[in-house]
Amino acid sequence: MYSRAFTSRHLQISAIVLCDNDMLENLPACLLSLANQTRPPDEILVITLNAVAEFAARISHVSLRIPLRHLESPAPNFCAARLLAVQEAQGDWAAFTLGDCKPFPDWIGRIEAAACEGGEAVGGPVESTGEIPQPWWWHPGMTTLVGLQPTEDATKKSSTVPYALLSNWAAVRALLQKEPLLETAAQEGEDVRADSRLWRLLRHQGRRVVFNCDIRVQRSISPNRLKFIALLRNAWADGRAHQRYQPEWTFLQSAMDEFLAFPFHFVLGIWSGPVSPWREATWHIVCLWRQIAQWRECIHQKGFWLGALAFFYAFVIRLVFATSVCAIRLLRKIGIFLLRVIRPRRSPTPTERRILIAASGYLGETVLLHPLLTGLRSSRPDAHIALLTNKFGEAVFRHDPAINQLLLLSRDNKTVKNLIRNFRPDLILVPYFRKYSPAPLYSVRRARVVTFGRNTGFSSQWWCDRADKRLPKPEGQHETVHLGRLFTEAGFKGRITESPLGFLPEEMEAVDDTLKSRGLDAGNFVLLAPGTHSENKRWLVDRWAKIVRHLVREYHLIPVFTGAAAEEEYCRAIAALSGVQCDIECQLSIREMTLWISHARLLVCADNGPKHLAVFMDTPSLTLFGPSDERQWGALHNPRRHCVVRGCTWDLTPEERVGLPPDHQMQCISTEQVIRALDEMLGEE
CATH class of the missing domain: 3.90.550.10 (Spore Coat Polysaccharide Biosynthesis Protein SpsA; Chain A)
Incomplete structure (x- = not known):
């Protein structure tokens, strides 16, 4: 905001x-x-x-x-x-x-x-x-x-x-x-x-x-500015200025990488470029001259002897690194080529009725699968759908009618491989696969594997390249839209709609009784979920404390903290600094947390899993965004009910991040911004 x-x-x-x-x-x-x-x-x-x-x-x-x-x-x-x-x-x-x-x-x-x-x-x-x-x-x-x-x-x-x-x-x-x-x-x-x-x-x-x-x-x-000497002069000044304004070694190393890759880029440019070889050679000479200016400025900053020794050491390290990276990439390309000779890419067929969704992601990523699974069941009522997932997926989709079979991942590859082979899938969709080996996904020879080209969580690019089809993830589109494109491979059709998660009556009654025993009802408490798995998404403790005091003083709401068990210490630090009596509920299961969110008047959180739960339970939410893009990870529908506060742009480049703390984008969010957004949301209610 x-x-x-x-x-x-x-x-x-x-x-x-x-x-x-x-x-x-x-x-x-x-x-x-x-x-x-x-x-x-x-x-x-x-x-x-x-x-x-x-x-x-x-x-x-x-x-x-x-x-x-x-x-x-x-x-x-x-x-x-x-x-x-x-x-x-x-x-x-x-x-x-x-x-x-x-x-x-x-x-x-x-x-x-x-x-x-x-x-x-x-x-x-x-x-x-x-x-x-x-x-x-x-x-x-x-x-x-x-x-x-x-x-x-x-x-x-x-x-x-x-x-x-x-x-x-x-x-x-x-x-x-x-x-x-x-x-x-x-x-x-x-x-x-x-x-x-x-x-x-x-x-x-x-x-x-x-x-x-x-x-x-x-x-x-x-015409004077188009002379080759003038271009070299500009390239030299640009290289020196680049190193002068960013004196760290980070971009010097990237200049070394470009220098070491110069012969390969030059040959590739001549081979496939739209311009003549002489133009390609001139352009690479200009780039090389700019990099030399950057090196010269670095040596000048550190002193000749110290700079020369440091430069030589860094150059050797980058040479070994660049050589090893190129060798690994070459071996991967050769391996994929030989694999395609032995096992060509599979094409979609009308007989793909047994569909396996391999989804081992974070809580927020897992929750986003809910409307796609519901839509896939509506589009393919004849399909047999299984979900291979982790503890998050097991908690969210335990009683989901869209799934015929729920398979739980384990660290034992042999066990997972047997689960997949016993299911005998015709099609395997892989939206996310984090912290587990993807090798079992390729154990069924007749199954077609479809995944994304990036950000899937695979342990190496090799597993992504082995897929029969890789889909792009264009920037600026919501993650649910990306998932919709993936599920289209299995026959998903129609509009993506957000519907509440399903719960058993006894689960809802148990949570209702717990809330009544604590003196909480749907209108008198606010949930706060400040924790997240990434340190760069956390807001400062003292600012959270000011928000807690504002909610109690101005709106007489009872603050309740929730999150994972590992985040309890962080929540207690905020509660202690606020000086307000707070309820700490960091031992709840995911299903219990979801029902607590459905009863809350408002959820205030960082970019984390509870935010996505609030969207699907139709609970108003206020999310603090830092390094992630709200266009991709915000609410797909009804943005006024699920507000966003931002203090700094999310797309800082590596050059812009040099010298900044990891949580710089969260630090840019002021307390006044959040209070103003809270007043707008609670005032409208």
Whole structure:
């Protein structure tokens, strides 16, 4: 739950143009494009670098209906110019571009729309004005080195988060005024990666930063910037800046990996690439030069002799590691190839009536299978369905009518293999398989095995590659949608619906009696489940204690803690710090916990299994999300009843995580955010 920066549809936006001598020729076109915006800026501020004398002559014939101011940068670098612009601009937002750029006609309008939707910093791609006069050795990967970005959204094609460039960047001006990073970069005179550093810092702070492909500008690329020497110079500066801003050895090792893989990538690029061998060679030379600059900066930081020795040691370690990884991958590929020769992939047949669901996941993952099993039974009433599962699945699906047979996993592979062979499956679906050996799943020669290509919990990639079919897991889709695609292989059809879990009457009566003996009923207690199997999903103890006090003081609710037995100490620490009399129920079985959740007025929890139980029991819930994506693991239906609080974006890259504590994303969630969300939920009730 991000706080909205502005809600007004009309903001005060200052368009800021940074310009050096090389950009003066294109400056009039840039100013005209700003003046002709469908939503014009409230002012235009031009900051020049050593170009005061020529500025007036260049824009003398330009007629603008918008207030225009001109200032000279105190230092000849873009960081100092940007700092001056933030100090002198008058608008709520500062929208940056360069003098050789032409924003699209709706540039300011789209920035304002992103701001009104809750954004605090936005950016977009930078395209070339017309065709780039490409040299014969030009490679598409070199566009970033000349100040361009591809127009397609990089998040759809890789896990890398795209960073906005200075030529197409906008942010809340008051937010930038508070950042000492701007002043530090201006003093250092460092332009390379300064924008990515600021973008990353705002993401660390939990600010709402958005890369929008519709916020576009066009940039004129001069022939001087396309010279090979200029590209090498930019690559060298980029490599040094990368290591200077991230001095840890983490990314130096990745640069070593790229260097060691250079011959293989080069040969592969020539063999299968769409460009000529000479272009491929030029591109790899540029990448290699950037990595060498990174190594040089690392040795310089640590001193020559110490840095050289450390570098040599790290290089040997990475060489051995890279060689072993390549050898293992090669052997796996050869093994899979020989296996396919002996045993080709099986295709689906109409006779697949005996279906085995192999699901050994965490509690939340197991609960998500419930609507799919119910839907599969409705779609295939003639099928014989068995569930091979762990203790979580046994507890959740003990009396589920959709399952004909429940098979319990054990550590003995021979026992599990006999269970599978006795069932004689025609089709084996594997949504999750954690902490158990997958070898028994492939013991039935006639069974077709279908699983996901990643995040299944297999002990090694070998078992995933052996499957007859591997399904992708696109980002941004709910996990239930992924499972629906898997169950379609068994004949599942129709809409995915969330229905309550089934319980016997005597189970419900026992829980009712227990609640009455404790003085609890459906309206006077709130369940808290702060524990989780991952340390990076846990919130701070003192903040949980403040939430407990707020629930008791403002709503007179009885706080009851629940969770696994291993989480009891964590819950007791919260209860002790709150100073409130709390009930600790961490010895409940999963079925008892589910019934307790169904009677609670509200569940407040981290991203864990009880959250999914609350969704299926239709109990209102408030979940604190950190490193996991609520689009995948939140409630599929009725999001207003199952609210989400988030303090920091979930998709921090490995580069962004360097130097951060494991629970940084949870630490970004403030107590005020959670209290505000609780007041909204309980106030509506």
